[in-house]
Amino acid sequence: MIVYIALCDKNGIIDRVIRNIPIGSINEGQNIRDLFEDSEKIDSLLTQTHSYGVSSQLRLKSGKNSFVYITIMTLKDKCLVFIYDIESPDQLTLLTETALSVLNVPEITGNESYESGYYEIQKLNSQLINYQRTLAKTNARLQGLLEEAHAAKCTIEELERDTLTGLYREKIFYDKAHKIISKYAESDFDIIAVDIEQFKIVNDTFGSDSGDRLLMDLAVCLLSIQSDNKVLITRARADTFFALIPREKNIYNNLQKNLNIFIEDYPLPMRLQIKTGIYEITDRTLSVARMCDRALLAADSIKGIFSRKYAFYDNSMQEKLMLEQKIVNTMVESLQRGDFLVYLQPKVDVNTEKIIGAEALIRWNHPEFGMISPGDFIPIFERNSFIYALDMFVWEKSCSILGDWKRKGLCRIPLSVNVSRVDLYHEDLPDTLFSFIQTYDLCPHDLHLEITESAYVKDSVQLLTIIKRLKQKGFIIEMDDFGSGYSSLNTLSELPIDVIKLDLKFIREAENKPRHQKVMQAAINLAKELNLQIIAEGVETKAQAELLKELDCTFAQGYLYGRPVPESEFLKDLKNV
């Protein structure tokens, strides 16, 4: 392709070369006419005025002896000369573009002369490139910052997550939940607490890998409730999960369904119990942490109750908790001050109604709440281990009573005391009890130890060993609450026991139901066969007493024969009998 554009005068002297796609070295000051063979033709083109241009085809002097097109247009006193040729039609566009580029030349468009503006244009062009460069640099920097921010966000997200389950960490959950609750002021939300009962056993028995796996799997199961971005889940403590969920119909049914399936299919040879507590957020001024406490309180309220999988929080739970806290706060002081009292309840021969022994029972005369039922404080003390201190108090008090009776020759009946399952974990228990016996100059069989049935079942070898040691020391062992748990009759013969105390439910159910009576009869017969004494608890009516006689159960305890009373009253009753 050839495109040569130049401005020249009427004589052909080139004033300015605008484009030169290569035709050779023909430059300013030279004559355009020198390019062509036919000087006459080019002369005539140059000398005439062609306001709209005139074209021709001329043979070039130099080079390939070829023809080129020439178009000349007159501009005032100058000529604009186009010399051009193309090899193929697709060069046409480039040719046109190049031709049109002369419009940018000020001398042609009549603007200021090119020379003066040349450096300005160059400067401007460079400046534009420098702007572009600065922009590109800034962009790259922004991109870098963006990536850094993204990385930082990822790190933050990672830090926000519990490494085991990938759920939010507790603190992050609190923050995010608070934001969501505040943001959606019109929506109702619940906080749920999900807790695996006896999770420690999983870790102890199957190893912490299994425990971790269980937590991860449970996390996945819980994520099934994550229906939208308003649902947040955290693993707050070892085996406690909290979730914030917008209140919805059926959500708990679905959750429960999922949890049931989860438990049913879970590949661990252990019956998992998962409790869900729900706090329906009513008081939005509470901190999320407090809301979670409430949900957990609801979950805790059904711990150990097999049939209940979930519970809603209500204010009584909170009150109960407050009460518990007060109990805990005052227990040590109370024990020192002597607020705890030992009451005695008689055990009788049903046929003669003669007192054959008594059970020492604890009572708490609280300076603030008055008399508190053992049912309210014993479980708390069992949880916080204060029970051992309290039981020791009862044991020593009972021994002191027995010693007193012995010295004064008042009576020679044995007293039975409760030994909590928790007490059995104290290795020194047999020695402690024996030291009381010695202190008050008693025989071990003067003191009967009532150990609840569940102790024999739940905790295996270790507890049985302790009970055996107690029996070896000569203490009489009574199995308390027989029938309330799951003790198996065929292992009864192997247990280190002397007495069976039939749970009070037994007699209540047997009263009007012949089938239950049959079961009770069988139990009584079995005990006798095994040479075990049997005492029925909770006898309240004459009819029940009659039934016992009928079933040939010799001994009983219950309101019918006497309520738990202070020692002085007990002695009075004893005299009256």
Place this chain on the structure above:
Amino acid sequence: MSLLLTEQDSEFIELTNKIVSCQLAKDQSLSKELDERAMEKMYQDTRYNVDFLYTALKLDDEKIYARYARWLYQLLTALMTYYTRERLCSIMVKHFETIRSCMKDTIGACDQPKLHALLDAAIDATINECEHSSLQPAASEKYAAETRRYLDYLLNANTKGAMALITEYMKNGIPLTDICADIISTAMRQVGDLWHQHLISVDTEHYCTSVTQMALSQLYPLIFGQERKGKSILVACVGSELHEIGARMVADLFEYDGWDSIYLGAAVPVDAIESAIAENHPDLTALSVTMPQHLPLCKDAVKRLRELYPDVKIAVGGNAFSETEVWKNWGVDAYIPDVRELVRWADETI
């Protein structure tokens, strides 16, 4: 007489007029052979020649003036095709002698030996150039074919093609540093040579520069996207220097190496360089000079920066430094012609 004459200076104009009239008086045929336009050009050239002579005097470097004489001879042979090489040589030799005779009275005694040495060198170079042309055929370098292709696109005014070619080279795996330092640099030098040999017009040269700047700007995302090294370089063209592609390329290749660049661009006054250093505390300052006339200013700039910031590393570079070693007693830390070597040096030293 002051060495700080400027083109606007009346003494300077007087001197130029004197030289031109002397030359015309000595060589009567010139007036007949040269038309009005050529006469005007001759006057301009004389001004330029004297100006450059002062530059060389100031720098006290014969090589620069010899090189300039060679360059001028090549330019005029391409431009004044109606003269034979020998005739042009004789005109130029006469011209330098005329300058000598006109200037020896106006210049101080201590500069006299320098003046003669410079003019002798220029005359030798001109005669030598006439006898053995030093014009190199297109460099047969590493990327000769790629450079040729790029140059062809430029000379055919194929903007899109030229721009696409650079990205194509990138895709083909040619290192970005080679594209800049070998292909583009060589192509642009050849564009300058073509203009010098009057094979292309000045606006074609300008077009080539613009397109090349655009083509290089396509590489910016890559250039700026490298991991940062926490080091910075300040790059500027000294004085009224307008040729900035080379300087920008230095800044770009440092960026590509992970440095941050403070690029001040063309024609930066020394004051501006000073304040930019104060503001940015660069680890390295690179000053670029393309046209040798700006070398004295560069020398001054280096001196001032050295006084103000004794710790700052200074590198100089650009076409003006080729074939001269004036920089050697300026107290610069580096003059390294190949930008890749400069980057390597900076990485190792700073």
